[in-house]
Amino acid sequence: MAGLARTSSPDPGPVGLPQVVGGRFRPVVAMRRNMVGYAEGMWRAHGDVVRQVLGPPGLDREIWMLHHPEAASRVLSGSSWRAFAKQDPVYEEVGRWLGHGLLTAEGEAWTRQKRFVQPVFTRAAVDGYGDLVVDEVEHVVADHTRALDGPVDLGRWMQELALRVVVRALFGESADAVVPHVRRSFPVVSDTVVRRGVGVVRLPTAVPTPRILRGRAARADLFGACDGIVAARRAAGDTGGTDLLTRLLAARDGDEHLTDDEVRDQVLVFLLAGHETTSTALTFALHLLGRHPDVQDAVREEVREAVGDGRPSAAATASMPLTTAVLKETMRLYPSAPFVSRLAVADDEVMGLPVRAGTTVVLAPWTIHRHPGVWDDPLRFDPARFAPEVEAVARRHRYAWMPFGGGPRACIGQHFSVMEALLALAVVLRDHRVTAVAATDHLPVDALITLFPTEPVLARVERLP
């Protein structure tokens, strides 16, 4: 692929490292102002490997921002992925506040959990959730479209939708009992995780600052709600349900099963990993469709043909190639996880450059998805890139499109979220026309862990006859 191997210095030589750029402190301020804008600006100025050393001498950290699919391949897959661990501050804080579920577990603990959790997320198992997804989506859509007298905030709408879906999929019949705890306490815990994870100074959690006290109370509320339901299910010997919690409780590998604490940790991590990510993808998909009425009309036609007069179903999504392409193109332009970070725990190399153990490496799907060496006219919204016949012959790098990460630690919820998003788009677009308010495809965004719009994403939504 021509034009891919840009590096930070004009000619670093075969084993020479790119120059360190940006100063020790200024970047921290700039990242806080806008992480996405900062990372993209540094890439445009310095190339695919941006090397920085942040913090005072002696306490500093070396960080490499990597804007190239080849770097993603090296860090996430092959024989080298174990040299890059999930030991960066954000993952440490997720583990501290939400337990060590699959997202943050490492080594043996991760291998063990994955054995139990993987079968719960196979495509066939996930398709079984199609009906409840449609139930929840129809409920939220009916609620929001009852009195449409002005523009809708797509972000809030889709957050409500994704929250209801994930809680119902996890807890089934107990969902209504859990929703108030999640609504009240989850934002507090995730705010604590994010602020500490991306903050410059992390006080020990024994120090009773107001944030830490709020975080502890919210964590106790969430743990209590989950533990109560887990205990009740175990006591009832209830293994017949189909919700994710029942399946995790019933999961067996020989004589082994997950402990109650491990089950709770999975549940909390699914809430964290599976809620804002999907709502972000849906928000931007509806915005882009609201900007491209011709594509929206074609999607509506495809949905109506696939679904007829019946209810949308997971099976019907197989007959929605255009809707799928729109979702993929949305996730290219707006990847919900715009950065994926690791700590090098062994000396290794990335793009031919030696990386020392102790270096933080940050892969940037945001820029990889906009790389002119990978994508033609990268800023143009063009779902045709993902038409099945185009994908079949496109010789793209395996990591050119990586909204779900990659390698052994790729997103376990990928099938679930794609099914959910396609069904949500089908339900909304079959009977409604969405018109974006903003006059651009490219909305201002920032990211803490997930990408978010910095202003409300407004659209007019009208019911069609």
Ligand code: HEM
């Ligand atoms: C649009 C929706 C989603 C996006 C964009 C997304 C993105 C990602 C990414 C990029 C990773 C890799 C992180 C890394 O390597 O550091 C990941 C991992 C993970 N995701 Fe998702 N995710 C989505 C939905 C979900 C859902 C719905 C669930 C669960 C219900 C979920 C659960 C997980 C878990 C458990 C992991 C860790 C897997 C492991 O380390 O083995 N995600 N996700």
